[in-house]
Amino acid sequence: MKQSIVRRILVVISLLLLLLVSVGGAIAQEPVTITWWTLASAESPEPAIRAVVEAFEAEHPNIKIDVTIMAESAYGDLMNTAIGAGEGAPDIAYFWEAPWLPHTLDITDHLEADPDLSRDDYFEEYFNNWAVWNDRVVGLPFTVGANFVMYNKDVFDEAGVDYPSADWTPWDYIEIAKALTDPDKRRWGGDRPRGPFRAVWRNIGATKPYSDDSTTVEGYINGEDSVAAYTWLWDLVDSGATPTPADIEVLGTEGTGPVDLFIAGRLGMATLNNGHMITAANAEVNFGIVPEPHVPGNERFVHAWALRASIWAGTEHPDEAYEFLSFWAGPEGQRINMEIGALMPSLPSVLEDYPDAEADYFQGFLGVLNATQTAEWRATHPCWRGAVIRAVSDAWDLIMLGEIERDEVQATLDGLVEPAQAALDECVPRLGG
């Protein structure tokens, strides 16, 4: 009798356990939805985005991706609103603005535990400068971008000028630009830089606007190398071989570079990027690529960037979000975007399979990827973009508008030391050195 009761109890318990396991199993199989905000672009068009979602969901049936595809011009407003509201931000998005960084999830542990992906899979400088913030891994670098000089071979041939080579100097640039300029055809030889202390500045003399420890402006912004770089800019503007700021404002494209003027054959050379390179190739422009000019013997710098693909710190599903992030910004996702769109992946192992890898322009682009990035210093000195650049903008504007003489460059820069130092001193406690 007793045995029978015990047996019955055991049967009931077994049944209950079975029920619990089956219910638990059903709950575990309930798919998790990850929200993802992204942009449709030539590099990563809508079909490529859909293909990434489809491929990921096929591999991970327990994770659903709710994707929002938006226009570039809409993205910043939407992210600012969602982050400002404190809720409604996506699990995964590009967190490219510095103020958004504190809202990213630290994925250092996830990446270290990942058997299929590591930081070594990416271009080292791109990973260090765009995925790491305050010694934390806050995202994965999606795609690579870099500036270089594109030259229109037809314009060079017509003017009888030799194509530039990688060992050219900033002063060669001015001379070539002058030789290509033809006012009758409304054609300029080359464009102007879009800001100080980018590649040419660093290439002239490793120039920095202030000391590495973010304490001193004197001797940097007005130092010998800086004066040489600003004087080079003065010479370029004075040559008349470049469009004026007004020309660029009217005829330029979205502030990223005068690619339309270049495509139209009205600019012999232009400092553009790999996105523009694809645009020019699609427009069947006969062009070549060289790194930005530098001074022989000096280290060569490149102005480069990546899109920081990150997880929102407020996500309720960090593990599933990482699963998707590592797929999208990992080899599979970037390969899909490269094959369907025109993405330049940030993983060398994928980039080497680029469909147009044999083209001269692509080889030229590869040549600039390994130079030291200006972002190396910029990323660790947020006060440059955050405050000091505004304090020194007078020199830039005065030269761009032709308002000062060549021998006034030094005095103009001397006059900026005090406001720049004040801006730096105010900023460092706020944003760090």
Place this chain on the structure above:
Amino acid sequence: MRTEPEQAPAALSIQRQLRRSAARRRVIRAMGHVLVYALMISLALLFMLPIFWMASTSLKMPREIFAWPPEWIPSEPQWGNYAEAFGKYPLARYMLNSAILVIANIIGGLVSVPIIAYGFARFEFPFKHALFLLMLSTMMVPGHIKLIPLFWLYQKLGLVDTYWPLILPAFFGNPFFIFLMTQFIRTIPRDLDDAARIDGAGAWGILYRIIIPLSRPALTVVVVFTFVWVWNDFLEPIIFLRDWNSYPISVGLAFFQGRYSVEWHLFMGATLVSIIPILVVYFFAQRHLIGGLASIGIKG
């Protein structure tokens, strides 16, 4: 005293002088007309220039767009640009979405604005002037400031990624339209209200039988302005909509502005098509619109 034959030449001379001066006046008036028309035609052509550039660009290849000298009429028009633009993004769907939003907002405006304006114009109630000022003061608040609280609110209500955040506000009255309509209703003689009241009409009857029919110019302004504002609205749709197929045309056009370049030839083609509904509405409503604005300006 002058004789008859002496008077006749003088009268004839005066008549001739009068005729000459009348002819001179006619010539001057005609010349004035010619000048005015020439000026107006010149200005019209000048204002049409951007639209002409848009049409011209929409038929060019990318390398021709900024070429010098500019080619106003492309030698080989690329009609395929239109097909490419509409094939690349679901622009027809986006135009339909815009039309839905426009119609819903117009209905909202036509329902709410007359009722609220009628209240302010015809009734006395506590704090009426303070409430009117409060309503007017909301016009001074920049739209961007309201975005985060609105986003938070609609997120809490579960209305993000629906059309409700873009439609609901219209049903609570736009302060600018309420102000316009209130001023307009104040110009309608109260005697008409009294006559209707004697005939047995209540407040609602007066509104729908007297005020609204007489407010057609002001209501036209509400309709046309709502149409243009909602059709062109970009910021709110990008904040509240998520679904690829639910965007309005204003957002759809922005897809042609990429991270590094603008597909001008496709962008201009799509934009040209997208402004056709606005031109059509303006064409049919311009008389009422100008009349409506003028009457509000004079009588208000």
